[in-house]
Amino acid sequence: MKNTSDEIQSVEDAARKAIADNLFAPRFYTTDFAAMDRLDVEPVRAEWDAMMAEYEGDNNHDHFQRDATFADEVRELADRMSPELRQEFLDFLVSSLTSEFSGCVLYNEIKRNVTNPDIRQLMEYMARDESRHAGFINSSLKDYGLGIDLGNLKRSKHYTYFKPKYIFYATYLSEKIGYARYIRIFRQLEKHPEKRFHPIFRWFQRWCNDEFRHGESFALIMRAHPHLLRGGNQLWIRFFLLAVYATMYVRDHTRPALKQAMGLEPTEYDFDVFRITNEITKQVFPFVLDIDHPAFHDGLARLARCVSKADAGKAAGGLFGKLRQAAWSVAGAAVFARMYLIPVKRHALPATIRMQPAW
Ligand SMILES: [Fe+2]
Numbered sequence: 001m002k003n004t005s006d007e008i009q010s011v012e013d014a015a016r017k018a019i020a021d022n023l024f025a026p027r028f029y030t031t032d033f034a035a036m037d038r039l040d041v042e043p044v045r046a047e048w049d050a051m052m053a054e055y056e057g058d059n060n061h062d063h064f065q066r067d068a069t070f071a072d073e074v075r076e077l078a079d080r081m082s083p084e085l086r087q088e089f090l091d092f093l094v095s096s097l098t099s100e101f102s103g104c105v106l107y108n109e110i111k112r113n114v115t116n117p118d119i120r121q122l123m124e125y126m127a128r129d130e131s132r133h134a135g136f137i138n139s140s141l142k143d144y145g146l147g148i149d150l151g152n153l154k155r156s157k158h159y160t161y162f163k164p165k166y167i168f169y170a171t172y173l174s175e176k177i178g179y180a181r182y183i184r185i186f187r188q189l190e191k192h193p194e195k196r197f198h199p200i201f202r203w204f205q206r207w208c209n210d211e212f213r214h215g216e217s218f219a220l221i222m223r224a225h226p227h228l229l230r231g232g233n234q235l236w237i238r239f240f241l242l243a244v245y246a247t248m249y250v251r252d253h254t255r256p257a258l259k260q261a262m263g264l265e266p267t268e269y270d271f272d273v274f275r276i277t278n279e280i281t282k283q284v285f286p287f288v289l290d291i292d293h294p295a296f297h298d299g300l301a302r303l304a305r306c307v308s309k310a311d312a313g314k315a316a317g318g319l320f321g322k323l324r325q326a327a328w329s330v331a332g333a334a335v336f337a338r339m340y341l342i343p344v345k346r347h348a349l350p351a352t353i354r355m356q357p358a359w
């Protein structure tokens with residue numbers, strides 16, 4: 001029988017979930033390759049070359065391989081997972097795989113379509129890393145018989161067209177927030193190894209250093225093209241910051257069991273991640289969101305409520321369910337718009353752009 005719920009029970013469910021297109025699912029992107037080809041990193045050459053040397057050194061080349069105890073740990077810990085946790089963990093694996101593979105596909109496509117040697121080389125390194133990340137997650141899905149056919153995903157997924165500048169804002173943020181999320185989890189489980197319910201989390205520290213470096217690449221590209229960080233573009237930066245933070249909050253609050261199993265309270269975890277991300281993004285964006293503003297906290301809580309009410313309407317179906325879904329979606333958009341107007345906190349950009357993953 002076809003599974004119509006949101007649960008992942010079969011390999012078809014996993015594939016359907018990865019391909020699905022909705023506001024909160026990871027997307028695949030395409031962009032203006034000619035504009036990518038015209039990028040010029042000369043203004044940041046010294047920092048760029050240092051970063052490229054790190055990519056070339058490839059200190060994670062042997063990291064994404066399972067060690068001797070991995071399979072035993074998976075087996076032993078499986079018994080400790082409640083059905084709810086197992087479901088959220090599978091959902092986490094599928095969405096993480098989709099976003100890793102999204103990066104892999106985009107970076108590969110850019111590489112194939114430009115001749116600019118700096119950009120080509122960068123994209124090749126980043127695609128290399130993301131392909132390792134995606135493969136490593138997929139091997140964990142395969143343990144459950146839920147491996148995803150990445151060729152099929154690449155062919156079937158809808159691609160969103162983003163101008164290069166939107167790619168920079170969105171991808172920079174997703175790499176950096178990805179770092180912050182993984183390192184926060186790694187630190188928590190380092191302190192509480194008894195709460196590590198799957199061995200994959202042992203890989204997170206060196207893994208997220210790759211994501212950190214990917215973010216550095218986009219920071220350098222944006223700082224080399226400072227008009228991307230001025231004037232009307234700041235309205236876009238503000239939009240992407242809020243969209244990325246709000247999406248993460250809503251998603252984490254719709255699957256709280258995952259964080260709770262690690263001994264993390266979802267709201268506290270999210271605000272720790274916002275704090276780390278705010279610190280990092282000071283390297284490139286001239287302001288940060290005021291995450292301590294009371295209206296920011298209230299807005300996120302309200303947004304999560306609107307989304308869950310809209311989902312409930314959708315699940316109920318029928319005309320009344322659809323109307324409820326529409327009404328709560330409009331309410332959610334209004335909350336988002338009000339949050340967008342909360343004043344931001346400005347700062348001067350640092351002379352040295354690059355940062356170290358020191359959290
Ligand atoms: Fe990655």
Ligand SMILES: [Fe+2]
Nearest residue numbers: 103175211214
């Ligand atoms: Fe990445």
